[in-house]
Amino acid sequence: MLRDIEVAFVGSGVMAEAMIGGLLNQKLIEPGQIVASGPRAERGQYLQERYCVRVATDNREAVTNAGIVVLSVKPQVLRGVMHEIRGHIRSRVLVLSIVAGARIQTISNGLAHAGVVRAMPNTPAQIGEGITVWTATDEVSPEQREQARTILGALGQEIYVEDEDDLDKATALSGTGPAYVFLFMEAMIDAGVHLGFSRRVAQQLVIQTMRGSVEFAQRSTKHPAELRNQVTSPGGTSAEALYQMEKGGLRTVVSRSIWAAYQRSVALGQGKKHGGPGETGGQ
Numbered sequence: 001m002l003r004d005i006e007v008a009f010v011g012s013g014v015m016a017e018a019m020i021g022g023l024l025n026q027k028l029i030e031p032g033q034i035v036a037s038g039p040r041a042e043r044g045q046y047l048q049e050r051y052c053v054r055v056a057t058d059n060r061e062a063v064t065n066a067g068i069v070v071l072s073v074k075p076q077v078l079r080g081v082m083h084e085i086r087g088h089i090r091s092r093v094l095v096l097s098i099v100a101g102a103r104i105q106t107i108s109n110g111l112a113h114a115g116v117v118r119a120m121p122n123t124p125a126q127i128g129e130g131i132t133v134w135t136a137t138d139e140v141s142p143e144q145r146e147q148a149r150t151i152l153g154a155l156g157q158e159i160y161v162e163d164e165d166d167l168d169k170a171t172a173l174s175g176t177g178p179a180y181v182f183l184f185m186e187a188m189i190d191a192g193v194h195l196g197f198s199r200r201v202a203q204q205l206v207i208q209t210m211r212g213s214v215e216f217a218q219r220s221t222k223h224p225a226e227l228r229n230q231v232t233s234p235g236g237t238s239a240e241a242l243y244q245m246e247k248g249g250l251r252t253v254v255s256r257s258i259w260a261a262y263q264r265s266v267a268l269g270q271g272k273k274h275g276g277p278g279e280t281g282g283q
């Protein structure tokens with residue numbers, strides 16, 4: 001799928017490394033087909049030594065012969081980077097952006113380039129356990145869509161969507177999702193410490209409970225509500241805890257938070273920098 005094609009990563013940070021590592025581990029590409037660019041020579045040297053890929057500190061040099069250009073810089077530098085490489089990407093090349101909040105129109109205009117894939121990965125991608133939602137412009141050919149699928153598959157699961165608005169929704173649900181999970185994890189660990197467990201034991205109890213529950217839910221054919229009912233005996237401990245969570249509005253808070261994240265994602269895509277608590281309204 002990626003045979004004989006050069007893939008340039010513009011921005012060689014955490015996510016670019018996750019993609020490079022995944023593609024090479026799965027033998028989907030040869031190291032010589034990859035070029036990674038970024039401002040720091042030491043970072044390039046590290047990637048070169050670890051993965052035997054080619055590196056550059058000049059973004060233009062990196063993209064000139066590429067068949068696929070992956071934009072993996074932070075949103076703050078995107079405008080400058082696009083200005084730099086505009087006119088240096090060949091017309092039939094696939095541009096794949098993972099830059100959070102950057103709309104296809106922005107990338108397309110910024111690069112004067114029509115074939116663009118926009119993707120939203122999440123942090124577990126760093127261990128190949130992410131989920132990425134992506135979409136493509138009409139100008140991206142079926143073959144290029146498969147190439148995009150292969151590259152994003154190196155980060156874990158991937159889901160194609162027709163509508164770019166679904167990327168803002170996915171940003172709120174799966175892109176930001178790890179933050180919610182980590183917060184819940186942290187709250188449970190703190191509760192365990194409050195009960196008197198050492199932090200180490202509380203952490204072990206919580207992480208394995210979460211991991212086991214996720215795998216159980218994944219393997220089971222039952223809806224999560226049914227699995228929850230199974231551990232909720234009348235007048236028991238789960239019923240007591242769940243009553244308190246519902247009373248505290250946990251479900252409503254989760255729903256409102258994710259809706260607010262969606263609206264924030266839409267606003268960021270429109271270039272609105274500032275937002276405050278409650279500004280996004282809600283469901």
Ligand SMILES: NC(=O)c1ccc[n+]([C@@H]2O[C@H](COP(=O)([O-])OP(=O)(O)OC[C@H]3O[C@@H](n4cnc5c(N)ncnc54)[C@H](OP(=O)(O)O)[C@@H]3O)[C@@H](O)[C@H]2O)c1
Binds near residue numbers: 011013073099
């Ligand atoms: N991390 C995630 O889980 C995640 C999830 C969803 C989306 N994303 C998106 O993925 C993108 C990359 O995120 P990341 O976590 O990989 O960030 P990162 O580790 O900071 O990587 C960005 C890289 O870009 C380099 N860079 C800075 N200025 C540059 C320039 N002018 N030209 C080329 N490279 C430049 C940085 O180099 P220096 O370090 O030397 O500055 C850094 O190596 C972001 O847009 C983010 O929104 C990330």
